[in-house]
Amino acid sequence: MIRRLVVAAAIVDSLDRPARLLAARRSQPAELARRWEFPGGKAEPGERPDEALHRELHEELGVTVTLGPEVPGPDDGAWFITERHVLRLWMATLAGGEPAPLVEHDELRWLDADTLWDVDWLDGDVRIVKLLADRLVS
Numbered sequence: 532m533i534r535r536l537v538v539a540a541a542i543v544d545s546l547d548r549p550a551r552l553l554a555a556r557r558s559q560p561a562e563l564a565r566r567w568e569f570p571g572g573k574a575e576p577g578e579r580p581d582e583a584l585h586r587e588l589h590e591e592l593g594v595t596v597t598l599g600p601e602v603p604g605p606d607d608g609a610w611f612i613t614e615r616h617v618l619r620l621w622m623a624t625l626a627g628g629e630p631a632p633l634v635e636h637d638e639l640r641w642l643d644a645d646t647l648w649d650v651d652w653l654d655g656d657v658r659i660v661k662l663l664a665d666r667l668v669s
């Protein structure tokens with residue numbers, strides 16, 4: 532099956548010693564509304580994944596970021612998040628701007644090890660959040 536590539540960022544307060552992770556609550560479409568995810572979106576045909584990610588983060592949150600390492604997954608090195616989408620995820624920190632839920636999201640929250648599961652993550656993201664939980668310092 533050909534899955535559509537989605538690129539997203541695990542934005543943390545520090546790449547070296549991450550304690551907080553930025554989660555975003557979707558406002559659309561209706562079937563995904565109120566569920567939480569990593570900000571990002573679909574890469575356009577011909578667009579490099581890193582370019583697509585910078586574009587999406589600027590459109591969605593109004594920020595620029597510094598990308599850290601990719602977080603590889605078990606599915607051909609990435610993450611099959613739905614039947615139709617494969618996610619590639621990068622660690623990132625803010626480089627410019629204050630994140631705001633400009634489009635597609637209606638709330639942002641910084642989560643730490645104690646609050647990581649206070650939000651209702653999209654089903655496909657749960658195993659990724661489990662992996663990241665082990666990397667957050669308390």
Ligand SMILES: Nc1nc2c([nH]c(=O)n2[C@H]2C[C@H](O)[C@@H](COP(=O)(O)OP(=O)(O)OP(=O)(O)O)O2)c(=O)[nH]1
Nearest residue numbers: 537539568569570571572573612613616653655656
């Ligand atoms: N951005 C993002 N999408 C995710 C995550 N987990 C997950 O299952 N998805 C799904 C939701 C959507 O079905 C799909 C991504 O589509 P999207 O709506 O974010 O993409 P986009 O911003 O390019 O939107 P559009 O142009 O298609 O409207 O992947 C995640 O952590 N981040």
